[in-house]
Amino acid sequence: MGSDSPLLLAAVSLLSGLQMGYLARRVGWSRMAHKVLPPAVTGPPEFERTFRAHQNCVEFYPLFLVSMWTCGLFFNEATAAAGGLVYMIARLMYFNGYVAAGKKRLPGFFLTLAVLGALFLLAFIGIMRGILHKYFHIHLF
Amino acid sequence: MGSDSPLLLAAVSLLSGLQMGYLARRVGWSRMAHKVLPPAVTGPPEFERTFRAHQNCVEFYPLFLVSMWTCGLFFNEATAAAGGLVYMIARLMYFNGYVAAGKKRLPGFFLTLAVLGALFLLAFIGIMRGILHKYFHIHLF
């Protein structure tokens, strides 16, 4: 890879992958603490909240990767990588909140949506600018 | 990114990400309509069908991204992007059908498989051509 390779995006992707592994591990620990043996996915409310918190993170993860990478490649890499770090904080807030109580998942959830929305918007701007430039020869800022 | 950057793939990826967000939102609306509070994932049949329809889309989403991007990078970008748009239509048909009735999920499901199969096949052709060219110095069409 040349010097324009997206090292920061790769680094944040790798970090977020480790975080996903850590969150999966916490579901495993919750299984042990509440004696919920695989393949069961029902049990005490705290286990079920932990399980659902992780499922939600799994559902969001490809959306996060798509929005961070398109934002980073077509808008600005450092901005996208910083957004990725905020996303990781938001997911941890969400996960810890949800494990504590159903309602406590909301602050982290809204921060997740805010940072994902920002990454999508900046990616959209970058891609539209690129399409206007490449296919319509219109040069914006 | 240079002028050979895959803008169309990025644009369709972003659109499909928005669609995934919209489908997740519909599970949330179904929760409210049927008073199924998180972390519960069981309830009236219509809620359970909505929940499973979304889960199926979550399961397929990485396969879609892999097949569209490899098809676009190694076969032809515009073809892959067009396939991506058909995939989004197929998933919406599937989702709406499944919410209405279990059997009505099938037309959208088969269209999903058809477009995914086409993207995989074209990606396979493109990658094989590239491998023959790069590692065996055999130049096909």
Added chain:
Amino acid sequence: MGSDSPLLLAAVSLLSGLQMGYLARRVGWSRMAHKVLPPAVTGPPEFERTFRAHQNCVEFYPLFLVSMWTCGLFFNEATAAAGGLVYMIARLMYFNGYVAAGKKRLPGFFLTLAVLGALFLLAFIGIMRGILHKYFHIHLF
């Protein structure tokens, strides 16, 4: 794409996507064998183990793609592609083991973790080397 395009990573990604499709298909076959109609996800233990085995593969799949691609782009492509093939073997061992008995999922699971860990570690080394080179002008091996 030029001659430096990651053909091996693309080929293994495509193969792993086919494997994911095959595993999803096996859940469908298990549904038919045990007469568990969608959207139900509970039933005889063997069906539930098959269902959970597939879910686990779905959860791991984006982590696998991130680690194989970052390892391949920033460390070494052939190593990453070989790791990807081992990952696919590990997942098949895990899936078949889990379908047979809950405890039999473990050897394949540990092999999955080992190969993912190796891919992550090599990707981390490659990215760190790249960041030191690009942002700090420190040239390692």
